[in-house]
Amino acid sequence: MSLRTLDAVIVESPVFKDLPHDQLELIAGCAQNAVFDPGDRLFREGDQSDTFFLIRHGIVALDTYVPNRGQLTIDTVGPGEIVGWSWLVPPYRWHFTGRAVEQVRAVQFDGACLRGKCDDDTALGYALLTRFAQMLVDRLQATRIQLMDVYGDRHD
Amino acid sequence: MATVTTEPTAVLRGSMTPLPYRVVRKRRENHDNWTLELEPVADAIDPIAPGQFTMLYAFGVGEVPISTSGDLETAGTTLVHTIRAVGAVTKALCAAGAGDVLGVRGPFGNTWPIEAAHGRDLVLVGGGVGLPPLRPAIYHALAHRAHFGKIVVLYGGRTPEDLLFRKELARWRSRLDTAVEVSVDSAGPDWSGNVGVVTKLIPGAPFDPDDAVAFVVGPEIMMRFTAHALIDRGLPPERIWISMERTMRCGVGLCGHCQLGPTLICRDGPVYRWDELEPLLGVPEL
Numbered sequence: 001m002s003l004r005t006l007d008a009v010i011v012e013s014p015v016f017k018d019l020p021h022d023q024l025e026l027i028a029g030c031a032q033n034a035v036f037d038p039g040d041r042l043f044r045e046g047d048q049s050d051t052f053f054l055i056r057h058g059i060v061a062l063d064t065y066v067p068n069r070g071q072l073t074i075d076t077v078g079p080g081e082i083v084g085w086s087w088l089v090p091p092y093r094w095h096f097t098g099r100a101v102e103q104v105r106a107v108q109f110d111g112a113c114l115r116g117k118c119d120d121d122t123a124l125g126y127a128l129l130t131r132f133a134q135m136l137v138d139r140l141q142a143t144r145i146q147l148m149d150v151y152g153d154r155h156d
Numbered sequence: 157m158a159t160v161t162t163e164p165t166a167v168l169r170g171s172m173t174p175l176p177y178r179v180v181r182k183r184r185e186n187h188d189n190w191t192l193e194l195e196p197v198a199d200a201i202d203p204i205a206p207g208q209f210t211m212l213y214a215f216g217v218g219e220v221p222i223s224t225s226g227d228l229e230t231a232g233t234t235l236v237h238t239i240r241a242v243g244a245v246t247k248a249l250c251a252a253g254a255g256d257v258l259g260v261r262g263p264f265g266n267t268w269p270i271e272a273a274h275g276r277d278l279v280l281v282g283g284g285v286g287l288p289p290l291r292p293a294i295y296h297a298l299a300h301r302a303h304f305g306k307i308v309v310l311y312g313g314r315t316p317e318d319l320l321f322r323k324e325l326a327r328w329r330s331r332l333d334t335a336v337e338v339s340v341d342s343a344g345p346d347w348s349g350n351v352g353v354v355t356k357l358i359p360g361a362p363f364d365p366d367d368a369v370a371f372v373v374g375p376e377i378m379m380r381f382t383a384h385a386l387i388d389r390g391l392p393p394e395r396i397w398i399s400m401e402r403t404m405r406c407g408v409g410l411c412g413h414c415q416l417g418p419t420l421i422c423r424d425g426p427v428y429r430w431d432e433l434e435p436l437l438g439v440p441e442l
Binding site: 059061062063070071072073074075076078079080099101102142145146148149150151152 | 283284285312313314318339341342343344345347348349350351352353354355356360374375377378381
């Protein structure tokens, strides 16, 4: 797939939407296509994190191992969403394991490459940070709602 | 406030006397939910409509309001109720077996404003045991498919084991003209669906917020966050409807047990427009 096509793909994601063309080109320069079969691990908890993914098709489960309960899925990420922010902040380690629930087609980004470009181009760094911050706020809010156990009892 | 959104059933119709209904079928939905099918021993109550409820009486134990959960297109005089065994009365109802007789009063309350969705996309969002009150509306919409644009069913539960009507969800999902997405709070590796709160499904759900109507049922906090997510998506508050639940005794607006500020849920509800009810839901202790 050409660089130009990757530009067109990533701009459809809310995280990259409306970015100037020159910044999109810089980001796309750190991207490549990736395909995962069902059950494949995109990344493993505790491993070095230098990548993140824009999911184009399929579902990625975020798993962790809970003693006495086994492998537990705590979140899923679907088409149009980003999975992975551990590449952005030290110590750059994955907090969960990412598993393809079904066949996953994604754009895979080299986070180390992108960090370098952000260091060189602070406007790009600021734009990406604010967009990732919005995504983190959305995930935090969803997690807070999840913690409320919103499906609890209705009245007897 | 408390505008009656659809015409309530005439007060006292069906009388205050429970009519005997016999349990003809019973199905376990999950670890604590059962669906009972009831047929009248003699006289039947008036036809029940999607969104309405009856007062079900376990003789000698007590009476509770339970929404209709059946396919009213084909039910005839058979009543279908899905009940969670959580208190003394509901446990007694769920313990009833085929041949046992229960008391039924009703139908009570107003109905889902299904006509408001004619020609529009219909979004139905259920959380936990909120799916049963939506099921008659889903059946109705599917039976009259041409009256609607897209039909989208979003359902959330704690775990895969807590989900209700799994076979029907799969059947509805297999239809090419219906979008069904299910999400749970946590799951094991054998779960192939979404994980996360049901509100996460709303941004990507295939409906046009400029031309859609939403029906939402679940615990109040789930309905609140769902309504906010629908509004964030662009759906006007006046096109979001929720179904309320409170402790009820009489079912006909006389005893006041289900009072919520100026409205009596058994008489004016249980279905309310979001913009009418939201101010009341934010009042502590109301």
